[in-house]
Amino acid sequence: MEKKLFIDALKEGQQVDDLFLVKSVRLAETRAGKPYLQLVFADRSGDIGGPAWDNAEALEKICIPGKVVRVSGAVQIYRDKLQLRVDHIEAADQANLKMENYLAASSRNPASMESELDQRLSEIADPFLSKLLHKIFHQTEVGERFQHAPAAKGIHHAYRGGLLEHSLSMARVASLLAGHYQTVEKDLVIAGALLHDIGKTVELQSEVGVIDYTDIGRLKGHVVIGSEFLASVAAEIEDFPKELLVHLQHLVLSHHGRQEFGSPVVPMTAEALLLSFIDDMDAKMSLVDQLSTKLKADGPTWSDYQRSLERYILLKPTLDGSDHAETKAEDDGPGSTRQHTLF
Known part of the structure; x- marks a missing residue:
């Protein structure tokens, strides 16, 4: 799968199915005691946070900081900021990735x-x-x-x-x-x-x-x-x-x-x-x-x-x-x- 969509182009209400780098992951609990993941994804254009409400403990084994994963979900507004509500995450083949798509770098030569x-x-x-x-x-x-x-x-x-x-x-x-x-x-x-x-x-x-x-x-x-x-x-x-x-x-x-x-x-x-x-x-x-x-x-x-x-x-x-x-x-x-x- 080739990466086609970058974070700086995301808009509210947009459906997403693409590759992103896992920047950070934190296992948390709702008030009812249900575990969920608070994630931050990144690519060369920026980063975006969002929750994965279901299958948190299984997804935590896939969502390793520094690894690229395939994410599907929807872009929404939360506290005046865009976030990605995660519906599904799966591991991506790390061998054939173009890492320049995922690593932010200075715009200067x-x-x-x-x-x-x-x-x-x-x-x-x-x-x-x-x-x-x-x-x-x-x-x-x-x-x-x-x-x-x-x-x-x-x-x-x-x-x-x-x-x-x-x-x-x-x-x-x-x-x-x-x-x-x-x-x-x-x-x-x-x-x-x-x-x-x-x-x-x-x-x-x-x-x-x-x-x-x-x-x-x-x-x-x-x-x-x-x-x-x-x-x-x-x-x-x-x-x-x-x-x-x-x-x-x-x-x-x-x-x-x-x-x-x-x-x-x-x-x-x-x-x-x-x-x-x-x-x-x-x-x-x-x-x-x-x-x-x-x-x-x-x-x-x-x-x-x-x-x-x-x-x-x-x-x-x-x-x-x-x-x-x-x-x-x-x-x-x-x-x-x-x-x-x-x-």
Whole structure:
């Protein structure tokens, strides 16, 4: 069976019989004590949740996260969101699947992003920052994983290549804003943009489209992991300035902006303040972009309530559809100041 229907095209009332990746599965009980499965299915275009009310325990053996299954059911609205009411699930032959249909990935070309990263590294004038960045991104396993890692488990840039896309987006904005404020060291804030989430290469693991936390990721978190990693790499560079390392670590440790948001310290330098604002902005605007690309209406439309933003958003369709960001990326080139994902 070939996959023909993608999640971003589903509409209320539509009957579905197609292949989807199992993203998550949870065995639950109704108030009457009857077991059912709460499922989330995914493909390259997005994900959709839904219940399987019958044969829950038998279906649980088929619905393994990371496996593709054949699902039949109906699309319905539940709490202002589309969900798939499952009527039947059966195992699919995993051998002949085109996995690119099921794995979400950055819309940007990987080679284009790698080229832009190298361009950013070449622009760093500080010799120690330059050595550190080149060593991390070209001589470590973490740097290799950075190219393909997701930036989050959900909400923003939660797909293959999302971490690099997010970090490059932040570096672009950092380059623009650093030149506007005289108190900001441009090299330092750009380095912070590229390194602030480096710990996510260890905090998160992505296997067959399923993103989850590692044990060390849950126990330490990416800000601590990233800070420790910077110290270990800097220790391998002769005469690396201790003060510079402390400022870099402060950027990583404080980039969430507030302690209640997961930072052990709040930003206390000009670069750290700016970086935390850019990170927050890029994450939120990426979410708005994702919602906008999924619009089916021709004009402005209100989104569902966005819990992460604590508000509804009035969305406008993107100019050129889902490929708009990548087209601009290719046209502008790595040295351009045009921002791909925010504006």
